[in-house]
Amino acid sequence: MKFKASFTDDGIALLDKRFLPAMDKVGRVCHVYLTPTHAMLLHNLLGPTGTGPDGGGPQCVAQFAKDLLFREYSVSSRNGNRVAFAVDVALLHRALRSALAVHAQSPAAGDASAAIQVKLVNKLPAGSRSASPFLTFETKGARAAVVQDVPISRPLSRSDVERLQAAIDDAQELPQTLVQVPDLPQLQSLVDRLKNVGDLLTVAVTQYGDLHLHVATSLVTVGSEFRKLRILGVRGIAPGGACLTVIFQYFIPGTRLTDKSISFYCRLPVLDPGTS
Amino acid sequence: MSSSTSGRDDDAPDLICQIDCVHGMVDALSSVRWKRHQDAVLELSEHGIVVIVEESGCLQAKVYLKRELFMEYEYAAEGRPRFGLSLGLLVDCLNTFSAPGHSSAVEIRYPGPDMQLLLKSVGSPDSCMYAEIRTRIPDTISWDYHFEHAANTQVTFTVKSAVLKESIEDLEWPGSSIQIQMQPDPPSVIFKGEGHGDLEIEFPYYANTELLIAFQCDQEIAYRYKYKFLRATTSNFPSSIMKENRGSKVSIGNGGMLKIQHLVSVARPGMQYFRNVAGGAQQPSRIAYIEFFVKPEEDENNMNDA
Incomplete structure (x- = not known):
């Protein structure tokens, strides 16, 4: 070796x-x-x-x-x-x-x-x-x-x-439903701020290109909805026990072309798969 | 979310208003947030919104958000509706709206179907933020913070906010009780702390014209205040107060009631013109007024009790 x-x-x-x-x-x-x-x-x-x-x-x-x-x-x-x-x-x-x-x-x-x-x-x-x-x-x-x-x-x-x-x-298998969020710093700052309100984040991704994030506690509900996102893949409803997959795209420096030589995936376990 | 049951739907809500600068609003509210979990009472009227915070029956703070600060202000209630909520949650929620890139205006509406305070970003078609904050019936606020000038003469001074904050911070080590003394001859203000050590900070009126911007006092007066309450009056200043070199007005009223007033800018930085409810472009006066009232310590040694 x-x-x-x-x-x-x-x-x-x-x-x-x-x-x-x-x-x-x-x-x-x-x-x-x-x-x-x-x-x-x-x-x-x-x-x-x-x-x-x-x-x-x-x-x-x-x-x-x-x-x-x-x-x-x-x-x-x-x-x-x-x-x-x-x-x-x-x-x-x-x-x-x-x-x-x-x-x-x-x-x-x-x-x-x-x-x-x-x-x-x-x-x-x-x-x-x-x-x-x-x-x-x-x-x-x-x-x-x-x-x-x-x-x-x-x-x-x-x-x-x-x-x-x-x-x-x-x-690395493509998730069931995948949308592209254009602005990573904005998303990151949003999630950072939502963290102050509560620990548990509810995430919804729809096949129509919507992403919905919200935090709810007994005293407050705060959320954000992004519409008309680019839909990268729709293959039906995810089965139970699925996880949230976040795929980070890297661009070749100075361009908006995806750098295929790097890929970064994160998968987060789902705490409560929801009912609908 | 619970559904609406009363016949409210036909009526307009008590208040629908819009702010364009969440950041300024967060600054103003944060300056009266001296601990993480703190309850506040909001009072709505045709003149604007007043946020009231109180502690231990000894300290009260008010933030005045005049209707002129809002882009829109539609008030439809009779009387002055009041409700309680968590100040911390309100600030944290507003903060989520101020994320970079999310510079759109925010609509505030009260009440929601379940008496919530509703916040919603407006103006951006493809993304939207919203928040619902549960409100509660307010505790009765002790209204004996009634401030009256002693014997029809004002005892007051105005000092740079930054200097006031620094002086109060310096008084931390001597102890828990701080005496504020004002005297006409020579005209000066003296902060005195005695405890683990003694510390005296004097603002002489004539020594430096930059220091005391205004001074009015015709007889010597001195009262003692709890340090932690004094500190609360300046500890959460937004940085904009320092940057804009603002002044704070300190007055001592009947019975030693201390009133400290600050001005916090709620204008969006770099924004030249602002069209408010009245249709006027009046960027310069986009100021939230903050008032603190501190009761003096009960102390027989006070030199001058009426």
């Missing part, structure tokens, strides 16, 4: 500024899943049932084409050249940030030769008798080279990788 790659500047910035902070908010631990074509950060996909986040908190899938994050990417294993392991998100983020700080001092920063390298290693930690797996970052600064080891779990077994892959396929 081997993994070795160098980060691209855009890739490491994307992880540092956007994805790791987002994953950190959802949960402490995530799975890193590397395939010959993609690198993924996954949260909570191997829940109690392995299929849905029922009662087990939100699920997240962040998927990147390998060339977006890495140069000289190589991954190999006896399981279809796929590798997966769990890592503490905060530790991973800390290692990345300090690697970036060291890298910024390097006179050759920006050169491919000076890129931050990452690889999977087995090491004997101080004071231990058995070797443990680490994700190791190697950075060359102006005067020093810095090596950082981030402890990771034992690589997932063949069967767990299969379960992970199945859960990803399941999570």
